[in-house]
Amino acid sequence: MNIAVCVKQTADTESRPVLGNDQSHVTDKGLVWIINPHDESAIEIAIKLRDQHGGTVTLIALGPDRVESSLRQGLAMGADQAIHLHCEIMPEDSFIVSDVLATSIQTDDYDLVLTGEVAIDGAGGQVPQRLGVLLDWPCITGVEELSVESGELTARHPIEQGDEIHNCKFPAVIGVNRRIGEPRYPSFKGIMKAKRKPIEKKAVSPASPQLQTDSLELSTPRSEGKILIYKEGVAAEVVTLLRDTSKVI
Amino acid sequence: MFKILVIAETAGEDLTTSTLEVCEAAAVLSSSLGESWGMLVPDHATEAAGKVAPDVMSLGVGEDRYPGAGQVASMIAQVVESTDIVIMAATSTGKDVMGRLAQHLSVPLAQDCTGFEVVSGEIKFKRALYGGKVVVRVKLSGRPMMASFRPRSFTPIASSGGFVKAVTCTVNRVTPKTSVHLQAKAVSERPDVTEASIVVSGGRGLRGPENWHILEDLLDALGPDAALACSRPVSDDNWRPHSEHVGQTGRAIAPDLYIAVGISGATQHVAGIARSKCILAINKDPDAPIFKVADYGIVGDLFEVVPALAAAIRDTS
Ligand SMILES: Cc1cc2nc3c(=O)[nH]c(=O)nc-3n(C[C@H](O)[C@H](O)[C@H](O)COP(=O)(O)OP(=O)(O)OC[C@H]3O[C@@H](n4cnc5c(N)ncnc54)[C@H](O)[C@@H]3O)c2cc1C
Ligand SMILES: Nc1ncnc2c1ncn2[C@@H]1O[C@H](COP(=O)(O)O)[C@@H](O)[C@H]1O
Numbered sequence: 189m190n191i192a193v194c195v196k197q198t199a200d201t202e203s204r205p206v207l208g209n210d211q212s213h214v215t216d217k218g219l220v221w222i223i224n225p226h227d228e229s230a231i232e233i234a235i236k237l238r239d240q241h242g243g244t245v246t247l248i249a250l251g252p253d254r255v256e257s258s259l260r261q262g263l264a265m266g267a268d269q270a271i272h273l274h275c276e277i278m279p280e281d282s283f284i285v286s287d288v289l290a291t292s293i294q295t296d297d298y299d300l301v302l303t304g305e306v307a308i309d310g311a312g313g314q315v316p317q318r319l320g321v322l323l324d325w326p327c328i329t330g331v332e333e334l335s336v337e338s339g340e341l342t343a344r345h346p347i348e349q350g351d352e353i354h355n356c357k358f359p360a361v362i363g364v365n366r367r368i369g370e371p372r373y374p375s376f377k378g379i380m381k382a383k384r385k386p387i388e389k390k391a392v393s394p395a396s397p398q399l400q401t402d403s404l405e406l407s408t409p410r411s412e413g414k415i416l417i418y419k420e421g422v423a424a425e426v427v428t429l430l431r432d433t434s435k436v437i
Numbered sequence: 438m439f440k441i442l443v444i445a446e447t448a449g450e451d452l453t454t455s456t457l458e459v460c461e462a463a464a465v466l467s468s469s470l471g472e473s474w475g476m477l478v479p480d481h482a483t484e485a486a487g488k489v490a491p492d493v494m495s496l497g498v499g500e501d502r503y504p505g506a507g508q509v510a511s512m513i514a515q516v517v518e519s520t521d522i523v524i525m526a527a528t529s530t531g532k533d534v535m536g537r538l539a540q541h542l543s544v545p546l547a548q549d550c551t552g553f554e555v556v557s558g559e560i561k562f563k564r565a566l567y568g569g570k571v572v573v574r575v576k577l578s579g580r581p582m583m584a585s586f587r588p589r590s591f592t593p594i595a596s597s598g599g600f601v602k603a604v605t606c607t608v609n610r611v612t613p614k615t616s617v618h619l620q621a622k623a624v625s626e627r628p629d630v631t632e633a634s635i636v637v638s639g640g641r642g643l644r645g646p647e648n649w650h651i652l653e654d655l656l657d658a659l660g661p662d663a664a665l666a667c668s669r670p671v672s673d674d675n676w677r678p679h680s681e682h683v684g685q686t687g688r689a690i691a692p693d694l695y696i697a698v699g700i701s702g703a704t705q706h707v708a709g710i711a712r713s714k715c716i717l718a719i720n721k722d723p724d725a726p727i728f729k730v731a732d733y734g735i736v737g738d739l740f741e742v743v744p745a746l747a748a749a750i751r752d753t754s
Contacts, residue, residue: 201685201704205567214571283545308685309567313548317536326614330529346679347529348629350622356615366686398545402561402574410730418737423745426733427753434715436694
C-alpha cells in the first residue's frame with residue numbers, strides 16, 4: 189500500500205506570534221517549528237499501516253526551506269521518502285495549498301492520502317475535503333480510528349450527534365485527528381537513517397491567496413482575575429460575583 | 438434566488454441552535470448589504486425553516502436522512518449558482534460540507550469564523566489563528582463568498598411566527614463514495630458543549646470517573662443550560678466520552694461561563710476555552726496556569742469547593 193502523508197510545518201502552541209511592522213503578517217520571529225500535531229499522528233498511522241500491509245510512506249510538505257527539518261523528523265520516525273514542494277513563503281490559503289498538493293499527488297501512484305484535519309496555526313480546516321473533490325476520491329475527515337481489511341477501509345469520525353462510521357475502497361483521502369494515536373519519538377537509529385533517506389525537492393509557485401488578509405491583530409491576553417483562597421464564605425462570594433458582577437448565572 | 442444563503446443543519450424536524458445563530462448572521466448581513474436572504478433545508482425540516490427565514494428552498498432528500506457530507510455537498514453545488522454568500526455553522530458536519538462545497542465551486546472558504554464586519558459594502562470575516570492568539574480579518578475573492586461560523590458567535594434568531602412558502606428544488610443524486618451510518622449517542626437532556634451557555638469541565642484532579650457526580654450535582658444546581666466537558670487526559674483514559682473533550686485537539690467552545698475543576702490549564706487546553714466570556718477555575722495549586730486566564734479563581738480542594746459552590750448557588754436562587 190503506497191501512502192502519502194501531507195505534512196504542514198506549523199508554529200508550536202507555546203510560541204508567541206509577533207506581527208510584522210505593517211501588521212499584515214505574522215513574522216517567523218520567535219516561533220518554534222513543529223510538525224502539525226494532527227499530521228504527526230497521521231505519519232504514525234501511515235507507518236503502522238505500511239508495516240502491516242507493505243508499501244511505502246511518502247511525506248509531502250509545501251513551504252519554504254525551513255519545512256525540511258520537519259520532513260527529516262518524519263523520516264526519522266520511519267517514513268521512507270519525502271517530497272519538498274518548495275516555495276518562498278508558506279501559503280496560508282488552503283484553497284491554493286490543496287491545488288498544489290493535488291497536482292503533486294496525481295503525478296504518483298498512491299492508495300491512500302493522509303492529512304491532518306486542521307493546521308493548528310492557520311486553522312484552514314479544509315485541505316482533506318478539497319483533496320477528496322480534486323482527486324475525485326472518497327474522503328473522510330476528523331478520523332479518530334482507522335482500519336484496513338481485505339482492501340476496504342473503515343473509519344470512525346465523531347460528530348456532535350455521535351459517531352459516523354464510514355466504509356470505502358481505495359484510493360481515499362483521510363483527514364485525521366491527533367486522537368487517532370500518539371506519534372512515536374524518532375529513535376537514535378531512526379535519526380541516523382533519516383539522514384540518508386531521499387528528499388526530492390521540486391520548485392512550485394502557488395497562486396496568490398484568494399482568502400486575503402485585511403488586517404491582523406494579537407488578541408488581548410485575558411487579564412488575571414480575582415483569585416481567592418478557599419475558606420468559609422468564599423463559595424457564596426464567588427456566586428455573588430458570577431451573578432451580580434459578571435451576570436453569567 | 439436569494440443572495441445570501443444559509444445551509445441548514447437539522448435535528449429531527451427542527452433546526453439546530455447553531456443554524457439559528459447563522460440565520461441571525463444572515464439577517465444582519467442582509468440588512469447591512471440590502472440583499473435578500475434565505476435558507477436551504479432538507480425537506481423534512483421545511484416547516485421549521487419557514488418560521489425563521491424569509492425564503493426557503495427545500496431539498497428533497499427522500500428517505501435517506503443521513504446521506505453524509507460528500508453527497509450533501511454535491512447536491513448543494515447544483516443549486517447555489519446565483520447566490521453571493523453561502524454560510525453554515527462550523528460544526529463537524531458544517532465544516533465537512535463547506536470544505537467540499539467550496540472545492541466543487543472552486544472558491545475560497547473562510548472556515549470557523551467568529552464574526553464579520555461590513556465596511557462600505559465590503560465584508561470582512563473574523564477568524565482566530567494560532568489557537569486564538571491572533572485575530573485575522575479576511576476578504577474573499579470569488580463568488581459565492583463562503584464562510585462557516587463557530588457555534589455561539591451569534592445569538593439565535595427569533596422565530597417570526599409566520600410560515601413562508603417554500604420552493605422545492607430537485608437535484609441529481611450522486612453515487613456516494615463512502616457508505617456511512619451514524620451511531621447516534623444517547624439522547625441527553627443537556628445541550629451539546631458547543632451550544633451550552635455554562636460549561637463545567639473536569640480534569641485529572643478529579644482522580645477518577647467515579648467522582649464525576651460532584652460535577653453533575655453542580656450542573657444540576659446551575660440549571661438546564663449547563664453541559665459537561667473535560668480535559669484531554671480524562672477522555673483519553675475513558676473516564677468521560679470523547680465528545681466532551683475541549684482544547685486544541687478537541688472542541689472549541691465559547692460559553693458565558695466556563696468552570697474548570699482540577700484542570701491545570703495547559704496551553705492546548707486553553708486554546709479551546711479562551712473565548713469563554715467568564716472563566717472560574719478551581720484548583721488546589723495556587724501556581725496552576727489556569728489561574729492566569731481565569732476571571733475568578735478558588736484555590737482549594739475541589740472535593741470541598743465544588744459541593745460548597747453548588748450549595749451556595751442553590752441557597753441564593
Ligand atoms: C499535541 C497536543 C495536543 C493536546 N490537546 C489537548 C486538548 O485539546 N485539550 C486538553 O485538555 N489537553 C490537551 N493536551 C494535553 C495538555 O498538554 C495537558 O496535558 C492536559 O490538558 C492536562 O490535563 P489536566 O489539566 O486534566 O491534568 P493535569 O495537568 O494533571 O492537572 C490536574 C490539575 O488538578 C489539580 N488538582 C489535583 N487534585 C486536586 C484537588 N483535590 N483539588 C483541586 N485541584 C486538584 C492539580 O493541581 C493540577 O493542576 C494536548 C497535548 C499535546 C501534546
Ligand atoms: N503547506 C502544506 N504542506 C503539506 N500539507 C499541508 C500544508 N498545509 C496543509 N496541509 C495538510 O492539510 C491539513 C489541513 O490543513 P488546513 O486545511 O490548512 O487546516 C494539514 O493537517 C496537512 O496535513
